[in-house]
Amino acid sequence: MARVPISSKMRKSLLEKNAYSCCVCKRTGIGLNLHHIDGDNSNTTEENLAVLCVNEHDAHHRPSKYPSLNHLDLSADSLLEYKNDWERFVQECKKDKPRVFATVNAFGTYDNIVGVKVIFQWDTGEIVFERTYQQLDGDMDFWTDKILEEVLRFGKNIKIVIVNEPLKVEYCPHDKVAMSTILDSPAARRVIEDDWENKAAASIYVNPYQPSLAITIFYDNEEVYTLSIHRHKDEIHYMDYKGVRSEKAKMFQTRKYLKLYLEDLLQGWDIKSNRIFFGTGDPNNPTLTKELLLPAFWEKYR
Numbered sequence: 001m002a003r004v005p006i007s008s009k010m011r012k013s014l015l016e017k018n019a020y021s022c023c024v025c026k027r028t029g030i031g032l033n034l035h036h037i038d039g040d041n042s043n044t045t046e047e048n049l050a051v052l053c054v055n056e057h058d059a060h061h062r063p064s065k066y067p068s069l070n071h072l073d074l075s076a077d078s079l080l081e082y083k084n085d086w087e088r089f090v091q092e093c094k095k096d097k098p099r100v101f102a103t104v105n106a107f108g109t110y111d112n113i114v115g116v117k118v119i120f121q122w123d124t125g126e127i128v129f130e131r132t133y134q135q136l137d138g139d140m141d142f143w144t145d146k147i148l149e150e151v152l153r154f155g156k157n158i159k160i161v162i163v164n165e166p167l168k169v170e171y172c173p174h175d176k177v178a179m180s181t182i183l184d185s186p187a188a189r190r191v192i193e194d195d196w197e198n199k200a201a202a203s204i205y206v207n208p209y210q211p212s213l214a215i216t217i218f219y220d221n222e223e224v225y226t227l228s229i230h231r232h233k234d235e236i237h238y239m240d241y242k243g244v245r246s247e248k249a250k251m252f253q254t255r256k257y258l259k260l261y262l263e264d265l266l267q268g269w270d271i272k273s274n275r276i277f278f279g280t281g282d283p284n285n286p287t288l289t290k291e292l293l294l295p296a297f298w299e300k301y302r
Contacts, residue, residue: 004043024056024074025053101120102120104118106162123189186224202275214226215262
């Protein structure tokens with residue numbers, strides 16, 4: 001069938017929906033093409049057009065020319081997925097309360113930061129894309145300006161989270177190794193909810209018969225995070241909300257250190273003291289206590 005041209009109105013609409021970026025590599029400031037996803041030039045609809053940079057467009061049409069780059073799969077199905085995911089992200093960024101935010105990682109030491117990475121992620125922990133800035137690009141002021149510029153081009157309500165502990169220099173992104181810190185779903189929830197401090201609460205249930213306890217974090221009566229800790233002889237077993245176990249034998253050797261850990265945990269979650277509830281006894285109908293009371297048998301194995 002005859003090729004149907006792309007109108008200037010449709011082109012502008014698609015570019016805006018894609019934040020003037022390639023839906024695959026997320027680059028901007030580079031030549032952009034509108035590509036017919038199904039290969040039918042007569043099917044000129046917004047649903048069938050993907051915004052691709054000149055590099056990704058060429059990679060789609062000449063995949064055999066890019067073997068050394070191990071290039072991304074750019075089949076029609078994958079292009080449609082890239083398009084839909086990217087346009088959904090761009091649309092979310094424009095909302096008054098977006099479920100996406102930017103996480104900033106620094107690399108080096110507190111005295112010598114050698115690079116930064118800004119990661120755009122969903123509140124589920126899913127990474128959308130990232131940008132890296134190093135000393136060859138400019139100084140700290142330059143990095144800051146570029147990060148703010150990148151965030152603001154998507155939306156003015158996107159929150160920025162700065163990871164307070166820099167990653168080691170060897171984890172700074174390069175050809176072989178890259179490492180990042182992102183926020184998982186519970187931590188992201190704390191960042192996104194503007195009324196978190198007023199609606200967040202925590203419960204700590206202490207088993208009166210054996211050395212174990214359970215912590216639950218709530219937001220507006222919805223369970224957000226759970227954690228259980230129990231002692232087996234000289235080992236502390238620690239299970240998070242994902243069901244992942246870790247053994248921390250050197251921690252919580254006394255009730256004092258366990259209490260300090262729980263205080264730090266709740267402080268990190270920004271839970272007000274009057275919204276922390278302690279319970280013991282029947283787990284289905286616990287008895288509330290005014291403070292955290294840990295039985296002496298927490299230490300009997302020492």
